[in-house]
Amino acid sequence: MSTADIIARCEALYEDLDFTAARKWKEADPSRKVIAYMPVYVPREIIHAAGMLPLGIMGGGDGLEVIHGDAYYQSYICRIPRSTIELGLSKRMDFVDGMLFPSICDVIRNLSGMWKLLFPGKYVRYFDVPQNYKDDVGGSYYTNELNELREGLEHLSGRKITDDALRASIEVYNENRKLVQAVYGMRSREPWKVPSSEVYLLMRAGLVVPVEEHNQILRDYLAAAEKVQASKRDNCRVVINGSFCEQPPLNLIKSIELAGCYIVDDDYIIVHRWLRNPVSTSGDPMQNLSLAFLHESIATAAKYDDKEEDKGKYLLEQVRSNAAEGVIFAAPSFCDPALLERPMLADRCSEHNVPYISFKYAENSGQMQPIREQAGTFADSIKLWS
Ligand code: SF4
Numbered sequence: 001m002s003t004a005d006i007i008a009r010c011e012a013l014y015e016d017l018d019f020t021a022a023r024k025w026k027e028a029d030p031s032r033k034v035i036a037y038m039p040v041y042v043p044r045e046i047i048h049a050a051g052m053l054p055l056g057i058m059g060g061g062d063g064l065e066v067i068h069g070d071a072y073y074q075s076y077i078c079r080i081p082r083s084t085i086e087l088g089l090s091k092r093m094d095f096v097d098g099m100l101f102p103s104i105c106d107v108i109r110n111l112s113g114m115w116k117l118l119f120p121g122k123y124v125r126y127f128d129v130p131q132n133y134k135d136d137v138g139g140s141y142y143t144n145e146l147n148e149l150r151e152g153l154e155h156l157s158g159r160k161i162t163d164d165a166l167r168a169s170i171e172v173y174n175e176n177r178k179l180v181q182a183v184y185g186m187r188s189r190e191p192w193k194v195p196s197s198e199v200y201l202l203m204r205a206g207l208v209v210p211v212e213e214h215n216q217i218l219r220d221y222l223a224a225a226e227k228v229q230a231s232k233r234d235n236c237r238v239v240i241n242g243s244f245c246e247q248p249p250l251n252l253i254k255s256i257e258l259a260g261c262y263i264v265d266d267d268y269i270i271v272h273r274w275l276r277n278p279v280s281t282s283g284d285p286m287q288n289l290s291l292a293f294l295h296e297s298i299a300t301a302a303k304y305d306d307k308e309e310d311k312g313k314y315l316l317e318q319v320r321s322n323a324a325e326g327v328i329f330a331a332p333s334f335c336d337p338a339l340l341e342r343p344m345l346a347d348r349c350s351e352h353n354v355p356y357i358s359f360k361y362a363e364n365s366g367q368m369q370p371i372r373e374q375a376g377t378f379a380d381s382i383k384l385w386s
Contacts (some may be wrong), residue, residue, distance in 0.1 A: 001220050001224055002224055003198065003221060003224045003225055003228060004299065006201070006202075006217060006220055006221050006224060007198050007201055007221075009205070009217075010198075010202055010204065010205040010217070011201050013059075013204065013205045013208050013209065014189055014201055014204045014205070014250070015062055015063060016208075017060060017061075017064055017092055018092050018093065018181040019095070019208060021094070021208055021209050022034055022053055022055050022208055022209075023095050023104075023108050023156075024054065025053050025210065026095055027208075030031055031051075031157075032051070032052070032053065032095050033050075033051075033052045033053075033097040033098070033156060033157055034052060034053045034055050034095060034097055034098075035047045035052050035053070035054055035096070035097060035098045035099070035100065035101040035123070035153070036054075036055040036057045036093065036096045036098070036099045036100070037054060037055070037056060037057065037099070037101075037102065037127075037271075038057055038080075038084070038099075038100070038101050038102060038104075038108055038111070039056075039104070039236045039244060039245045039246075039269075039271065039302075040102060040104055040244050040270055040271060040274070040300070040302045041102055041129075041268075041270065041271050041274040041293075041297075041302075042054070042100050042102050042127055042271070043146060043149075043293075044173060045152055045166060045169040045173050045224050045269070045285075045289060046146065046161065046166065046169070046172050046277070046289070047153065048172065048211060049162075049163055049165040049166045049168070050150075050153040050154065050156075050157050050159075050161050050162045050165075051157060051159070052097075052157065053154065053210060054211075055096065055207065055208060056082050056206075056207025056208065056269070056271060056361075057084060057087065057093070057099075057207075058080070058082040058204070058207065058246075058247050058269070059079065059080035059081075059084050059087075059246055059247065059363050060083030060084070060086055060087055060295060060363070060364075061083070061247065061249060061250075061363050061364070062192065062249040062251075062276055062363060062364040062365070062366065064077070064083050064086055064087070064364075065086075066083050066086045067086065068085065068086055068089045069082030069083055069084070069085035069086035069089070070082055071092070072085050072114060073107075076334055076336055077107055078107060078245075078332045078333060078334045078335050078362070079246060079332070079333075079362045079363050079364065080107075080108075080245060080246035080332070080363060081107050081152070081192070083110070083363065083364075084111065085111070085114065085118070087140040088115070088118060088119060089118070090196070091159060096122070097122065097123060097156060097223065098122060098123030098124065098125070098152075098153075098156060098379075099112075099115055099119075099122065099123070099124050100125050100127045100149075101115070101124070101125070101126050101127060102127045102129070102154050103126065103127060103128045103129050104123075104150060104302045105245075105335075105336055105337050106336075106339060107336075109126060112124060112126040119175075123152060124157050125149060125152060127145070127149065128145055129142065129145070129293065129303075129304075130293070130294065131306065132141045132306070133294045133295070133306065135291065135294065136179045138244045138294060138377060139287075139290050139291060142206070142290045142293060142294070143286050143287055143290040146286045146289055147286055150286070151366070160248070163218065163285050164286070166285035166286070166289075167281045167282075167285050169193065170279045170281050170285060170289070171213060171281050172211050172215070173211060173279070174274065174278040175215055175277060175377055176206070176211050176214060176215055176218075176280070177272070177273070177275060177278065177324065178278070179215055179218035179222070180203070180206075180218065180272045180273060181273070182218070182222055183199055183202060183218055183221065183222060183266070184199070184273070186222065186225060187199050187263075187264065188264045188265065188322045188323075190232075191235070191237070191262035191263070191264055192230045192231060192232045192233060192235075192262070193228045193230050194225050194228075194317070195257060196257055196262075196263040196266070197250060197253050197254045197257065198221075198371040200250065200253050200268055200269075201219045201250070201269065202217065202218065202221055203269045203272055204269060205217055206218075206269075206272055207271075209267065227311070233260075233262075233377065234260075234379075234383065235257075235259075235261055235262045235377045235384060236260065236261055236262070236326060236382040237261070237262050237264045237322065237323060237324045237325050237326075237327065238256075238261045238263055238264065238324055238326045238327065238328050238378075238379075239263075239264065239265045239322065239324045239326075239327050239328070240256075240263055240265070240266035240267065240268070240316065240319045240327075240328050240329030240330055241266075241267060241315055241325035241327055241328070241329050241330070241345060242267070242301070242329050242330055242332075242335070242338035242339075242341075242342060243262075243266065243267055243268050243330050243331065243332070244268075244270050244300050244301070244302050244338070244340075245302065245332065245335060245337075245338070246332035246335065246363050247268060247269070247361070248268075248330060248332075248361045248365070249361075249363060249364065249365055249366075251368050252330075252361055252371060253268075254380035255369070255371050255372045255375065256328065256372075256375045258372060259371075259372045259373075259376035259378075259379060260375070260376055260379035260380070261328070261373075261375050261378070261379050262296060262364045264309050264322040264323070265318045265322045265324065265364075267298075267300055267345075270298065270300060270302075272344055273298060274297055274298060275292050275293070275296045275297065275298075276296045276297075276298060277292075277296050279292045279296075279311060280292075286354075288329065298314060299313065299314035299315075300314075301337040301338050301340070301341035302337055304307060309367035311344050311345070311348065312344060312347075312348030312349075315327065315345055315348065315349075316348060316349075316352055316354070319352075319354055324354075325355070325382050325386055326354065326355040326356060326357075326378060326382050326386075327345075327349055327354055327355075327356040328356070328357055328358075328359075328378070329342050329345070329346065329356060329358040329359075330358075330359055330360075330361060330376065331358075331360055331361075332360065332361060332363070333360045333361065333362050342358060346358070355381070355382055355386060356373055357375070357378045359371060359374060366379075
């Protein structure tokens with residue numbers, strides 16, 4: 001199988017706003033349930049251990065006309081909540097049994113309340129995470145949260161989630177994290193062979209198919225990409241920051257590449273890379289998931305940071321470890337977490353002589369020419385003066 005074949009399948013999954021693959025998975029067995037989740041992170045291992053399909057919802061992208069969703073939010077709010085409401089009201093998510101709203105911002109918090117009102121009878125949970133990283137404080141709190149989620153899913157499915165099932169699920173997701181990191185590593189080493197638009201589609205596929213299938217897709221891609229013959233271009237290497245929730249249109253990612261930038265790291269769809277290391281499979285699985293969140297989460301604006309001096313450390317590490325030459329701050333319009341953190345991260349970049357540019361987008365942005373010009377000028381300036 002070639003990379004083109006694999007990416008064609010991933011692109012079809014990405015464009016399918018009726019979630020046909022997830023519907024088919026559910027239809028294959030009447031006892032199956034699907035639990036959807038919003039960006040940025042939920043412990044999918046618990047859903048998987050319940051025998052359910054975790055389904056990542058990233059809004060409607062640029063393929064959905066938002067008609068009803070606009071009535072629920074003011075015009076100065078990002079687009080992902082409106083298009084998600086549109087997905088719900090247009091019955092594209094009628095097969096979904098439950099929905100998790102991770103704690104990122106007030107918009108998502110409000111959306112979880114709206115979802116409860118709009119879809120009574122569905123399992124809805126606002127999934128809170130700790131803002132204290134001590135094992136006996138934030139860790140205990142988060143373990144309780146995880147146990148409440150476990151009980152909620154047990155109630156929904158009518159069956160117990162055993163510790164053994166959780167350990168087995170953690171193992172499958174550890175494998176997924178390893179494969180995802182392998183794809184990211186290959187792109188960082190040879191970005192001319194592994195375009196970012198392809199990496200992005202590979203990761204999007206992982207939101208809508210069972211993790212075992214995603215693991216196979218990643219293995220197939222890694223094997224096929226090894227055989228790709230492509231010439232290295234005189235592009236500059238950049239890290240993308242700020243795109244962790246509402247996603248840019250695929251064309252925006254392609255435009256950055258066409259403008260002469262190799263994206264060597266990013267924060268797109270970070271649920272796959274939220275935990276940097278494997279989660280332990282021995283001992284208490286809930287505690288292991290809790291401690292992994294506390295000590296292995298990547299640092300993004302979506303995660304509360306209690307140490308001012310750590311701000312920007314992770315971004316600078318991304319730059320250093322991927323030999324990046326610059327940072328592109330690309331955040332959704334009106335995204336409070338990303339845009340509030342941006343000036344602090346930009347200061348860190350300036351202090352360390354890392355060039356950067358900034359722009360905003362919406363998931364349905366259509367005009368790519370200004371972005372292509374800005375990214376192209378940035379790439380040229382790095383090549384000429386850095
Ligand atoms: S894009 Fe930003 S503001 Fe909007 S829901 Fe996501 S995190 Fe919140």
